[in-house]
Amino acid sequence: MNRKNFIQAFSLAGTVLWGKPTFANVSSKLIEPEPQLDRELVATFVGAGHRDLDKVKTLLEETPNLLNAAHDWKYGDFETYLGAASHVGYKELAQYLLDKGAQANIFTACLFGKIEIVKPMLEAFPSTLNAKGPHGFTLLHHAIRGGDDALEVKEFLESLGAKETKIPLY
Numbered sequence: 001m002n003r004k005n006f007i008q009a010f011s012l013a014g015t016v017l018w019g020k021p022t023f024a025n026v027s028s029k030l031i032e033p034e035p036q037l038d039r040e041l042v043a044t045f046v047g048a049g050h051r052d053l054d055k056v057k058t059l060l061e062e063t064p065n066l067l068n069a070a071h072d073w074k075y076g077d078f079e080t081y082l083g084a085a086s087h088v089g090y091k092e093l094a095q096y097l098l099d100k101g102a103q104a105n106i107f108t109a110c111l112f113g114k115i116e117i118v119k120p121m122l123e124a125f126p127s128t129l130n131a132k133g134p135h136g137f138t139l140l141h142h143a144i145r146g147g148d149d150a151l152e153v154k155e156f157l158e159s160l161g162a163k164e165t166k167i168p169l170y
Contacts, residue, residue, distance in 0.1 A: 037069050046071040049081030053093045056081060060100065068103050079134035086111045087137040089145030107133040110142035110157070113150035122160065129160050138165045 041059070045066045048055040060066055070078040082102045085094040094111060098104055106128060109117040118139070122129055132138060140162040143154040 037063070037065060039071075042066065042069045043071045045069065046079050046081050046084055049079075049084030049090075049093065049097075050088050051090065053090075053096060056093060056096070067097075067100060073135070077135060082108060083134040086142055087134055087145065089147070091146070091149075105133075106131070107137075107139060107142045110139045110150060110153050111146045113143070113146050113153045115152050115156060118153050119156060129157065129162055132165070136165050138162065140164045 041063065045056065045059045045063075046069070048059065066081070068080060070080045070083075072078055080102070082094060082097045082104070085091075085097060086108045089111065091111065094108060098108070106118060106121050109121075129139065133142070140154065140157045141164050143150040143157055144164060146153065
């Protein structure tokens with residue numbers, strides 16, 4: 001018996017035994033989930049995260065669920081619009097997305113020079129130093145994109161032996 005059949009059977013049993021369906025309100029949500037976001041819409045949104053604040057604002061207003069959507073570029077390369085804005089160093093767009101409630105991560109913390117976040121994360125999880133973000137960009141790459149605001153993070157990462165991934169930007 002699969003999950004859907006179990007829930008339907010349990011709901012039917014509740015109707016027979018107690019006169020009302022058990023899980024009636026919950027079962028429809030479990031059986032018929034919301035449809036996935038359109039793949040092309042997500043790709044357009046993430047693409048705009050590299051360069052176009054106005055387009056991101058418009059798309060997010062029309063479809064708020066895009067906020068933490070990720071595009072699958074294949075081969076394990078997933079990217080959110082915040083990831084896109086972060087690896088190209090588009091701080092204004094990244095800040096806008098964070099203000100809207102986007103899920104921040106250590107890559108974005110490196111972009112903004114948040115040593116108070118980066119240092120304890122790397123102390124707790126040292127192998128994160130070599131983590132790869134979207135398109136293989138490293139923490140050091142993000143700190144470099146952060147410019148003067150992220151100089152302390154950049155120097156800290158280099159002191160730990162971090163190397164920048166040399167990948168050409170679009």
